[in-house]
Amino acid sequence: MTAETRPSIELILAAPRGFCAGVDRAIQIVERALEQYGAPVYVRHEIVHNRFVVDSLAAKGAIFVDELDEVPAGAHVVFSAHGVPKSVPADAQARRLSYLDATCPLVSKVHREAERHHREGRHIVLIGHAGHPEVIGTMGQLPAGAVTLIETVGDVDRLTVPAGQPLAYITQTTLSVDDTAGIIAALKRRFPQIEGPKKEDICYATTNRQAAVKAIAAAGCDAVLVIGAPNSSNSLRLVEVAQRAGCSRALLVQRAADIDWSALGGAGRVGITAGASAPEILVEEVIAAFRQRYAVTVREVATATESVQFKLPAALDASAA
Ligand code: SF4
Numbered sequence: 001m002t003a004e005t006r007p008s009i010e011l012i013l014a015a016p017r018g019f020c021a022g023v024d025r026a027i028q029i030v031e032r033a034l035e036q037y038g039a040p041v042y043v044r045h046e047i048v049h050n051r052f053v054v055d056s057l058a059a060k061g062a063i064f065v066d067e068l069d070e071v072p073a074g075a076h077v078v079f080s081a082h083g084v085p086k087s088v089p090a091d092a093q094a095r096r097l098s099y100l101d102a103t104c105p106l107v108s109k110v111h112r113e114a115e116r117h118h119r120e121g122r123h124i125v126l127i128g129h130a131g132h133p134e135v136i137g138t139m140g141q142l143p144a145g146a147v148t149l150i151e152t153v154g155d156v157d158r159l160t161v162p163a164g165q166p167l168a169y170i171t172q173t174t175l176s177v178d179d180t181a182g183i184i185a186a187l188k189r190r191f192p193q194i195e196g197p198k199k200e201d202i203c204y205a206t207t208n209r210q211a212a213v214k215a216i217a218a219a220g221c222d223a224v225l226v227i228g229a230p231n232s233s234n235s236l237r238l239v240e241v242a243q244r245a246g247c248s249r250a251l252l253v254q255r256a257a258d259i260d261w262s263a264l265g266g267a268g269r270v271g272i273t274a275g276a277s278a279p280e281i282l283v284e285e286v287i288a289a290f291r292q293r294y295a296v297t298v299r300e301v302a303t304a305t306e307s308v309q310f311k312l313p314a315a316l317d318a319s320a321a
Pocket of ligand 1: 081107206
């Protein structure tokens with residue numbers, strides 16, 4: 001197709017999008033560990049939910065495993081950004097593995113909240129998605145039975161809690177802001193004395209990316225592409241938020257090769273965002289793919305600026321910089 005015959009399209013980029021401070025830190029931890037200790041460095045689970053990131057680190061010498069028993073004695077192992085149950089560092093110590101914890105500090109904050117409520121005698125209701133590694137890690141901070149998981153407003157009606165015990169709620173960090181507000185309201189209606197965080201547990205990155213995709217979806221986009229992984233909670237939420245904001249053609253793609261161009265037929269304006277574990281290079285790849293088919297103009301709609309950075313673990317900080 002020549003430049004003259006290509007149809008025009010406007011791409012609207014959401015900002016903020018893509019990597020958050022917790023993902024950036026987790027990737028740096030693996031990279032610095034590889035520099036400091038040499039390959040291989042083992043990583044328990046995907047360090048973040050993105051195949052491109054995982055493959056890039058594997059090419060540098062990271063070996064991804066499901067469980068610690070796959071890590072040889074004396075090796076270095078990194079725990080993922082989603083957090084781990086307390087049993088995991090305990091197992092690592094018992095097996096004399098040298099470990100680095102890449103749990104996002106905002107997930108660790110929720111762990112500390114859960115511990116405080118438990119210490120103060122409250123039963124904890126966790127709002128989150130069953131089976132997600134963050135939920136498994138958060139529930140694993142406390143003994144079995146101390147935390148009850150709920151996922152929907154309907155679960156609030158069905159919830160049974162220990163009689164006579166005060167209650168507190170905490171949430172997964174990557175939930176839908178709007179859905180979670182509804183579940184918290186239902187909890188407060190049913191249990192008016194329930195305690196909760198002063199400011200919700202949904203993290204700044206999730207909140208900002210949802211607000212940004214809402215803004216572009218409402219700005220007359222015919223379709224929205226969310227770049228992210230199918231197992232990335234915050235990416236899936238971005239698709240839902242865009243759909244609810246009025247853009248029914250909101251599609252998740254892992255990278256440019258996944259784009260179903262026929263699904264974009266007739267679109268004159270397409271919004272683009274990326275989940276918190278998707279690197280900007282994948283956004284650039286998607287824009288380049290549009291340029292091969294369309295005469296493209298690009299506009300960014302920014303709803304917030306971010307400057308959050310998290311420190312690396314002391315073992316890696318200055319020495320490997
Ligand atoms: Fe941390 Fe939020 Fe990023 Fe998860 S999405 S790693 S909680 S900043």
